[in-house]
Amino acid sequence: MYTLLKQIVRAGIVSERAPSSDERLRVTRQRLDDAILRQFGRSLAIRHVDAGSCNGCELEIHMAQAAHYNLEGLGIRFVASPRHADMLLVTGPVSRHMEVALRRTYDATPDPKLVVAIGDCGCSGGIFGESYASCGRVANVIPVDVAVPGCPPTPEAIMQGILTAIARERAAE
């Protein structure tokens, strides 16, 4: 126990300042009103869905929860069921084999809800495109609020996408 505590003290706090939101990532106009966004901004529950990714984006989503990025420190946490979620974080080109599962997950997420598509594949289908096995981008299957490009996007970019989705749209004010 002594070495464990010593290691915690020695490693110190490595968490960094969170990035700010970026309106350029927004795909559709903010659909939620300010009152709801104020609530989400203080405690947001996310359900991640891998809809067919190469698992590269998953590596960085994990990383956003690690000490340097400390997503939970912002009141944002991942939950085990879409029924507990405010937001879906979707990666991958949507494989045709995941199309039904993704739609069902979306339907199981209570309104009001947000969807953030992660990675080049989630934004456009990426290198896998559309084919007999791939539906392409996430927006081809469910409505998307914010899309974060990158292969894979960095943890900062992923956080920026999440924060943009819950930020009040400045352009609209």
Place this chain on the structure above:
Amino acid sequence: MQPPLELEATPIRGAVVARQLELTPPRLHEVCARAKAEGSRLVALWGCDDTDLGQGFVLHAALLERSGLTCLRVPLGAEHPHYDSIADIFPAASRMQRATYDLLGMHAQGSPDQRKWLRHGAWPGGAFPLRKSVAPDAAFVPADDHYPFVKVEGEGVHEIPVGPVHAGTIEPGHFRFSIVGEAVLRLEERLGYTHKGIEKRAEGMTIEQAARLAGRVSGDSTVAYAWAYAQAVESIAGAEVPPRAVWVRAIALELERVHNHLGDLGYLGNDVALAFGFFQFWRLKESLLRANADLFGHRYLMDLIVPGGVCRDLPADGPRRLFELCSDLEREVVVLRGIYDEHAGVQDRFMGAGRVAPALAEALGLTGLAGRASAIACDLRVDHPCAPYDGLDVRMATHAAGDVAARVSVRFDEVLESLRLIRVLLGQALAGAVHEPLPASTPAGFGVGLIEGWRGEVLVGVETGADGRVRRLHPHDPSWQNWPLLERAVIDNIVPDFPLINKSFNLSYSGHDL
């Protein structure tokens, strides 16, 4: 005494010691049985449609023997292509044969399991998307997706279906547990959810385009796939890769091994309620990824390896920085290993969980790091070293217990060994170019690449056409061999230990589903 098969085979030039052996269909089973008796393992099995060339279908099987890789090539007919199943010799062949049927309609006769495997509802039975007669942009009418799971019956038995959308941030797949009380009687996996048509997508791509695609078969193994693909293409082109490029590739491969092991060791702590482990190991992983981004321009080194070499040299201060990083990581990992080893709660969960006995591992063909944790002493870097591993004296990590604790131990050993290897490599810095462009036009041909990725053997088979483009790309992930063993590892364990056991293997869905 029959003459060795090598005498019949044609050498395949390139970085991998490999040969191709053409067989008539009736000989396949007998040759595989002989190879198995001599200690060979099945690495991969796939098919190819050559009917557009006026020929038939071709079955490929890659066997790893003590003397190198033997690529069996079995031409089949154009109508109703079929061959004798080799799943009775190599059990790992079963799912590969089922997938080959789903995609190409090549039938493995006599196989006890004829159910579909990669096909769900995206295309109907009787349609075969990887056939050349199917256009690249073809779409099928979605079909009904019924899958006959094996039903376990008896007093008190019930099923728990899990997935494809899981509770954690992991890839999609379906697990069907049959349990009594809390104990698992049987687990049946259903994979194929992330099938996104990678192999069809590759057809007609340029050599460069397909390099990017190969690097995205399984994102956590991008270096291994890119290197194996490059080996295959360089073999076809007859290209020599500059020594410094090979040197950079090996550093990149070891960095990939380290970051994956660090990540998994952190999650293994997390899965036994030691969140400390997650935050500590992922702090270390982040420092490595940042160094990757600074030195090579990408946190996961995607697209670093290209046919002909690497696209970016290590900057002048790179060796010093990498050396310091490795020394820092080593110091930290040793401390954390001590904490894991001494932690009674952690060891109580790790030890005895998810055991794959060495005899079972041997019989079913467990491979890679999981294999080494079940006494299968195989590591390409040791047994079949390509440059620069042939000059490195890699120390293989093994363990005989086959449980979660053994896989954790092997991972710790491999992290430390990779950190040592990187520093040895840094001390051998070679001058010169890091890229030698391939000849302007790639000839038609067949090439194969084989790399010991962090999970195990990654094989990439490539065929080029007369137009110099990719005609067939087959990437093979070691997860194919190891997924069936996960089903065995959880038997008699309790359901709550499944996430821990699963993470100790951490198999790829995308690399398997393609």
